[in-house]
Amino acid sequence: MGADSTHPAIVAEGLGKRYDLGYTGGSGLLSERLEGVLRHPLRRLRGAPPAASRRDAAEPFWALKDASFEIGRGEAVGLVGRNGAGKTTLLKLISHIARPTLGRVTTYGRSATLLEVGTGFHPELSGRENVFLNGSILGMRRREIAAKFDEIVDFAGVEAFMDTPVKRYSSGMYVRLAFAVAAHLEPDILLIDEVLAVGDAEFQRKCLGTMRDVAGQGRTVIFVSHNLNAVQRLCTRALLIEGGSILRDGRPSEVVAEYLDLVGLEQASGSAEIHADAPRFGTGEVQMRALRMLDRSGGTTTTTYLAEPLTFDVTFEVLDPVDAAVFELGICAADGERICTVQSIDGSREPTPLRPGVHTVRVTIDVTLLPREYVVDVGMHTISGATIDWVERVLRFTALNESAAGDDHYRWPGVRGYVRPVSSWGSPATGGTIADWEAQPPVRRAAV
C-alpha cells in the first residue's frame, strides 16, 4: 500500500519520440506519391525549393521531448494535458508499443496497457470466445483466464449471453464485458488511457473502483484522463504534459490547478469559450463551445444576487445528429465538490433530438446559493446515460450576500453550507407564523 520510492516501477531517462508527419498523413499510397511527382514534374525542374516537395513531406514532429521521471511501486499517477500534448505517446512508450527516438524507459514487472476497451473483440464470436481471445491479447495465460472466467462474467453481468455473438450485445453489455476482462488482469503496472470516456455512469463508477483497488494492492497505475475529479480522487501524483514536455510533476490538486490555468478554463469573466482541445471527455457527437452566465438584464455577469435565479447560455456544436440528448449542468464548490445538478429531463421532460449545427440553450435554475465562490460543469449525455461531451470547471462565479433589491442579506457572511432552500418557521400549536409566536402563552412543563 502506498508509494514505495526505493522500488521503482518505471524509470524514464531523456525519453523522446519523433513522428515524421509525412508518413502518417494521407492515405499512405505509393501511387499517390508517384502521382504527385507526375503532376508537378516542372516544379522540380524550375528549381523550386526542395522544401516544397521533400522536406515538407517528412516534417518531424516531437510528440514527446526529453521526459525524465521515476515512478515508484504503488504510486497512482494521473497524466493530464490537452489533446495531442503527448499523453498517449508516453503511455505507448512505457508499454513498449512504440519505440522511443531518444532516451529509454525501463519497467520493473509485468505491465498491461488499456488504450481502448475491447481491442480485438470480434463481433461474430460469442462472449465466451471473446473473453479468451481478448484475455490472451491483453497478455493473460489461458489458465489464468479459465480460472477467472466466472469472476469476469459476474463482473460484467452478462451470464445469460455468454454464448451469443457479441454483435447482438447492446453497447453497454459489450463495454462491460470488455472492461471486465481488463479488470481481471493482474499486472504490476497498469497503464490506462481515457477508458472512462465510454460507458454509462455506473460503468464509470466501476472502472474507478477497479483502479482504486489495483492501486490499493501496491501495484502501479498510470492513468490518462480528462476527468479531473477522478484524477484528484484516485491519484497520489500527477504529471502535466504540454507540447510534449512534462510541465509539472507533483500533487494532483496542484497539477490540476496549473492545468486549468494553462487551458484558460474556470473563467471568472462570466463568459467562457471552450476550445476544441479543452479537457473534455465523451463520445464526441456534440462539443460544448461556450458557457455564459447572465444577469437579470441579459448581460454577462460573474456574480449572482441572493435569491436570484441563475441563468446560463450553453452554446454547443452538433457534429453528428443525436436522437435523444440530455443536457446537464452542475454547480460545484470551488474545491470541485458537486452541490447540485440539473438536467433537461428533470420533471419527466422529454430528451432533445439534435441536428448538426451550432445551437444555444438557456437554462434557468431557481436555487439560492450561500455567499461564496462556485464553479460550473457542463455537458450532455444520451438518454441511456452515456456521456456525449463533458467539460468541468468551465466558469467561476460568486454568489453575493445581498439580494438585488437590497432587502435581504445574511447577517453573518460565514454561514455554513451551500444552498438556502425556502423554509417557513412557525408554531406547531397554532400553525401561525413565527411573528405570531410572542402572542402565544408559553408552553408549560407538564405536571408529573
Place this chain on the structure above:
Amino acid sequence: MSQPIHSELIEVNEPAGRWAWLSLREIWQHRELVYYLARRDVAVRYKQTAVGVLWVVLQPLLLAGVFSVFLGLLTRSIPHEGVPYPAFVLTGMTMWLFLAQALSKISMSTVDNSALIAKIRFPRLVLPLTSVLQPAVDFIVAFLVLIAILVAYGVVPPIRIVLAPAILLLGAATVLGLGVWFAAIAVRYRDVKQIIPFLIQAMVFVTPIIYPLSVVPSHYRILYALNPFVAVLEGFRWVMLPHAPSPGLLLLVSVTMSAILIVTGLLYFARAESRFADII
C-alpha cells in the same frame, strides 16, 4: 538495484538499432495468442458463411471444373501425368488455393489488425504466423476431399503421400517468406492491397498448376524455377499422383528461392516492426 516483489521482469524500451533480430523466445511466449487469433479466423470463417465447410470444398472443385472444360477439352495437348485431366488440375488447384489464400491473408495481416498493432504490445510476427493457420485448416479439409475424388477417378495416391505434410510445410514457409515482405511494406504503402490479387492472378500462369513443369521448354526451366512455388506444386503432385515425375535437381533452385525469401523477409520484418505502431 532493488527487485520488485511480483515479478523480476525488467524490460528496457530503447531506440531501435540499425539491425533487429527476431526474438523467437518472445514469439514462443505468445503461442497462446497465435492459437486464439487463428481460432478466431477459423471460427469466423465457418460461422459467417451459410455453406461453411462446403465452400472450402467447392472452391477448388469449381475452379478445377472450369479449367477442365476450357483446357482439358479444348486443347488436348496438355500432358497430365497419367491421370485424367480433371484429377490433375484439381490436385494442383487444391495446393494453389492454399498458397493464394495464405499469401493474401499474410500480406494484409498487419493492416487488417492495425488496431491491435496501434494499441497492444506483442511481437508483430504473430500476425503473419497466425494468418497461415486458417488457410491451412481449409487445405486439410480440401485435401481429404481431393483424396476421395482421386480415388473416384481410379487414381490411388502412392505411399509417398505421407510426405504431404512436408510439402505443406514447404508451401507455408514459402508463402510466409513472400507474405512477410508484403505485410511489412503494406504498413507504409496500402498499394499492396491492389498488388496482391494481380500477383496471384499472374502466378496462376507462371506456376505449374494447370499444366505440368514438363511443358516448359527445357532451356527456360532454370528461369522458370526461380518461382519458388514451382517446387511446392511439383512436389505436391509427386506425392499425390502415382505416375508424376519425382522433383529433380532443378527444384533445388526453387527451394533455395524459398529459403532466401523467408530469411530476408523475416529480417526485413524484424527491422520494420519497430515502427509499425507509429505509421500504421
